[in-house]
Amino acid sequence: MKTVGELINSKGAEVQSISPDNSVYEAVQKMAEYGIGALLVMEGDKVIGILSERDYARKVILQNRGSKTTKVSEIMTTNVNYAEPDHSVEQCMSLMTEKRFRHLPVMDGDKVVGMLSIGDLVKEVISEQQSTIEMLEKYITA
Ligand code: AMP
Numbered sequence: 001m002k003t004v005g006e007l008i009n010s011k012g013a014e015v016q017s018i019s020p021d022n023s024v025y026e027a028v029q030k031m032a033e034y035g036i037g038a039l040l041v042m043e044g045d046k047v048i049g050i051l052s053e054r055d056y057a058r059k060v061i062l063q064n065r066g067s068k069t070t071k072v073s074e075i076m077t078t079n080v081n082y083a084e085p086d087h088s089v090e091q092c093m094s095l096m097t098e099k100r101f102r103h104l105p106v107m108d109g110d111k112v113v114g115m116l117s118i119g120d121l122v123k124e125v126i127s128e129q130q131s132t133i134e135m136l137e138k139y140i141t142a
Pocket of ligand 1: 052055082104105
């Protein structure tokens with residue numbers, strides 16, 4: 001199974017982020033623009049939180065707050081779990097399952113080098129299983 005570093009190399013290292021002082025409205029706009037479900041919250045080069053659509057649903061809509069008057073910093077999750085390039089895809093999936101979130105930034109030391117979603121990981125697992133099936137089929141029919 002691929003490492004996180006190999007997966008980031010094939011998927012791309014682009015990470016979308018937002019500042020803690022931006023409004024939640026601007027964050028949701030950015031997620032919609034890029035077709036993604038979470039943003040890293042960065043102060044310069046430093047990761048200080050993560051914000052997902054789930055934070056918006058639960059901490060803004062359900063609590064009757066205004067998305068234009070609520071700052072990202074007010075609803076972000078500050079204790080960010082991350083993966084490292086030498087971690088395996090399986091390790092990431094079990095962390096996401098255990099902690100019940102669907103996004104995992106990839107950090108190489110202090111540097112953000114990518115972002116994985118549960119969709120990226122599921123896609124990778126399916127593709128590896130497909131290769132195994134094709135190899136076994138060739139073996140059986142040979
Ligand atoms: P998600 O399933 O990714 O939409 O996120 C569900 C909740 O977990 C939200 O409150 C997110 O802010 C939080 N969250 C998402 N990813 C992470 C992560 N890597 N580390 C810590 N919290 C996270």
